[in-house]
Amino acid sequence: GQSLEQPSEVTAVEGAIVQINCTYQTSGFYGLSWYQQHDGGAPTFLSYNALDGLEETGRFSSFLSRSDSYGYLLLQELQMKDSASYFCVVTTDSWGKLQFGAGTQVVVTP
């Protein structure tokens, strides 16, 4: 079967750094995306890795190792507004079939 594993919850204080890991086992792999979703809201795109390495976008960075079937999202200088759920998503074929992780709830405390 196919699976994406990520922690269910992470708690950290403002200003800290949080790393959300995602390990995947899928029938195919074209890329790994990360999305943020606040309670009651729609998911919003954060980053995408198709090749190994680190992608940096402001306070957020994402890393991929295809050989290890592993990626992570790094949130730096945490702010209260970063309290949300974060999903990793694998694109499993070239036609657009996607698999989502169950999501990681990030709780930022003062």
Add this chain to the structure above:
Amino acid sequence: EAQVTQNPRYLITVTGKKLTVTCSQNMNHEYMSWYRQDPGLGLRQIYYSMNVEVTDKGDVPEGYKVSRKEKRNFPLILESPSPNQTSLYFCASSLSLGSGEQYFGPGTRLTVT
């Protein structure tokens, strides 16, 4: 304003009464997709479409139909809704899957009694 719209946003219906949730995007995106979100399960893909008249099944297509007659619209049809289809539904679109970026609609909360 570039956006994905869904209608209705909220719907309560009864078992067996056919319904359609509309999805429209104004960004000329080729790719569109439907998801359902249930507590503890994350989002699961129902159907997706790479282009007009091209659709394919995601992980949970049973009980749903879609059509893609125009690039901008991708309606989700429940021919005979059942209580296990009570969920939060999202439509999304993307210019290119190569970017990994999808734009999501605001969601439709469906309750089937």
